[in-house]
Amino acid sequence: MDTIKVAVFIGSLRKASINRRLARAVAQLAPDDVVFEPVRIDDLPLYDQDFDGDYPAQGKRLKQAVESADALLFVTPEYNRSIPGVLKNALDLGSRPWGTNSFAGKPGGVIGASIGATGSALAQQHLRNVLAYLDVVLLAQPEVYVQFKDDTLIDAEGHVSNEGTQKFLQGFVDRYVAWVRSHLQA
Template sequence: MSIKVAVFVGSLRQDSINRKLALAVERLAPKDFSFEHVPIAGLPLYNQDFDGDYPAACRQLKQSVEAADALLFVTPEYNRSIPGVLKNAIDIASRPWGTNSFAGKPGAAIGASIGATGSALSQQHLRNVLTYVDVPVLAQPEVFIAFKDGLIDGDGKISNDDTRKFLQGFVDKYVEWVKRFR
């Protein structure tokens, strides 16, 4: 039985450290987990005016979430909070009222930053939003990576054994969490 995870990376940057973190997590997951990165860059800003006739990109986003068994949010920290593009995607997929695509899907929030707090404040804001849109969020372990050059490469290979062990511990708990909802 395969488990499909919709991955939301909150950074649009080509060489995003959070994309690298997402890939590292994917490499550590069991073979029965598959990961689909959900594109959020081209979405229009959420506007209630289009609730009656959602744009195609917004419908596709909702379909990607609905097709997933679980969710993984990998976010940087912008000005002590989540990136606007990530919040916009969440707003779109949870609307219009009564059609929340996220409802009941298990998820987790992790992130990396070059700062010492490794996206801790961003994740706290994200957890508040996810709780409101009815995503049961894995509480522990929290993953706040203070990213250094070379820690994870563009293919998700982790250079530090302690980081690899820590992330494997997260993945093991995440897998257990997701399977509770199956």
């Protein structure tokens, strides 16, 4: 099989984002023929139905990134028990105008990190609801809720310092990649 391209949506814009670190860790644990490419969402205009007839360049770029990917990975923090507005806006832009949902039928995964005890569990549940409506075929298990109690758990380059966490993330990556491969071969 050719290289599998995974479009990665990181719901945090913060430069030192722990979710960006988590995304890098997952990418490093993947086989060489699976490439994780972050999708830029920091410059997207707020979705407005008024521009459906003349879609903004950033929205077109986002839709093209999704459409050219084989699979999707969403890495979300939890803001006020839900997903960040910037991530929801990207989902709205990528699924519009009506009838041009770029996400439909793509295999996807949802993971996340937080400093809180629930490790983004509620945000992930909200995100899964939105993605189900957008017809993203989601990997159900394993669920990945990483609590960052220690800022050194995953460094800026994605190296995991805790052996148990690395083993857990490797298990997710192995399952995700196998699931994506089976979806693409179907």
